[in-house]
Amino acid sequence: GPGFPQVVVLVGATGDLARRKLLPGLFHLCTAGFIPGCRIVGVSLDEIDVEGFRAIARASLDEFGSRKTTPDAWDAFAAALDYVPLSAGASALRAAVERAEAALGRECRRLHYLSVPPNAALTVVRTLGEAGLVERSRIVMEKPFGTDLASAVALNGKLHEVFQEAQIFRIDHFLGKEPAQNILAFRFANGLFEPIWNRNFIDHVQIDVPETLGLGKRAGFYEQTGAYRDMVVTHLFQILAFMAMEPPTALEPAPISEEKNKVFRSMEPIRPADVVRGQYSGYRGEEGVDPDSDTETFIALKCHIDNWRWAGVPFYLRTGKRLAEGQRIISIAFREPPKSMFPPGSGVGAQGPDHLTFDLADASKMSLSFYGKRPGPGMRLDKLSLQFAMRDTGMAGEVLEAYERLILDAMRGDRTLFTTAEGIERLWEVSTPLLESPPPVRLYEAGSWGPKAVHQLIAPHAWRLPF
């Protein structure tokens, strides 16, 4: 763990992410002994006092905490909470941090966690600067980092007026998921698959993250972002980089970032013709949504990585809200065998190509599906599979939630699983044609698999989901 006690300044402390993930995650890190002392100063636009904040934290543990809360653990955590409304200004914030440091007694480090929309981040950074809370501090920035290339470059420039690059941790929580890191282990710790991990053997790749969730109380955030900025330019492209990158020279931050950034540099700009944008019917009637909103709640696209390993291999990405199922899978479809000797009607190829599938569920799952013989006379084939589920190994209890893992890494100063300014700027650059001329949104029924056009997008292949 980190060697020093930590004062966490949690900005956006009453928001959706704080309640769903950050407060339960901090509770676990603080009470399970990962950090040698921790106090949390909540900050938000809400005019509440510390008791109000404790009530929000308590409710968030009850609703979203995945682990048991004992009365003692809760009392200790509640005592470590403080709250300052943003309107109270820089000096009130400074005073609260000083109180927290005094209570911790030893030399501390500060972690400023900015869980705020892109247009609010800079104001907060300036306030931290004015409050003199820059030394001994690291700052975690939530995605989306900017809303396009120009705003991301401007944001980086302004950030650097206050914080040094080494202090800035741009978080992408998908990289904190155990199964995402398991992609690296799987690819680089085994001799079996790496030789076929290229255009000669792989036909196409799907990264498919449908969600059943709707907007919740996030209309204000979502209207400004939409599915592309919320999920694709961040999480899905980061996962794509783990799948597509060359072996890094070492499993360390700089070599890993370098290989990921090379993938991003090789990506072809996204062509609007390769994109299906969707919006579920009823979205425009949701509270806080513009009745004429053009925000997409669904997106599917085809992209290409124009390098030696991947030339000609399409990557299909899809995600959206209010879809039929919640899944997070990466599926690799292998090329067909060069010649079929099986009689017509045997079933070979009838259930699509053979696949390797990673499931990004909280405990890793993987499966390899292939054709095999059905028992009985003649040669009839069926799709069979080899399956691995971390759940069955007895190790699943050790899984850290993505945010817990990443908060701990930021406290320790380990950037391995964080994104870089260069990578993010390149991804916005790749996105520019789409952001400048987005195709119109197509309506889809809530509870469906999105607009029909997703099938044309992927033809002659087919979506692996639903299983």
Ligand code: BG6
């Ligand atoms: C967040 C997005 O970053 O990721 C949400 O803002 C989305 O819209 C969420 O629902 C999905 O994360 P997870 O960990 O539940 O797959």
